[in-house]
Amino acid sequence: MRCETCGAPAVLLANACVFCRTPVADSHAPADLLDYLAARLPAAKVKRFGLRRRGPVRELTLTVGATAFGAKIVKGRLRLLPELAPARWVDRLLAALSAEAAGDADLRARLSRAGWKLRPGGRAEEESRKPQS
Numbered sequence: 001m002r003c004e005t006c007g008a009p010a011v012l013l014a015n016a017c018v019f020c021r022t023p024v025a026d027s028h029a030p031a032d033l034l035d036y037l038a039a040r041l042p043a044a045k046v047k048r049f050g051l052r053r054r055g056p057v058r059e060l061t062l063t064v065g066a067t068a069f070g071a072k073i074v075k076g077r078l079r080l081l082p083e084l085a086p087a088r089w090v091d092r093l094l095a096a097l098s099a100e101a102a103g104d105a106d107l108r109a110r111l112s113r114a115g116w117k118l119r120p121g122g123r124a125e126e127e128s129r130k131p132q133s
């Protein structure tokens with residue numbers, strides 16, 4: 001299943017697409033998440049399945065700011081670094097990218113072309129939904 005607004009594999013956080021924050025009704029772990037991310041994040045290092053390494057992405061690594069993000073398909077299952085549920089992992093990744101994009105117009109343009117909603121102040125949705133102290 002894909003998000004009807006931004007076309008991303010539907011990874012939900014609080015019943016909304018984690019990329020563009022459009023509310024979505026249903027979700028399951030998308031197998032093509034890595035291909036989707038690799039196509040939009042040229043800075044990511046990827047390893048692919050298949051002859052001549054032209055198949056689907058099986059491993060993706062990207063360091064954003066001080067955080068190393070990794071996603072790998074092991075025996076058909078998604079393994080993420082930092083170890084988080086897929087939606088939280090993407091949310092964190094987008095928060096880190098938002099912080100980077102504040103000083104990088106190219107990155108900002110690329111993220112907005114992808115249809116992704118930047119996280120204000122580089123804060124994950126998860127954090128900004130917590131009550132303020």
Ligand SMILES: [Zn+2]
Binds near residue numbers: 003005017022
């Ligand atoms: Zn979306």
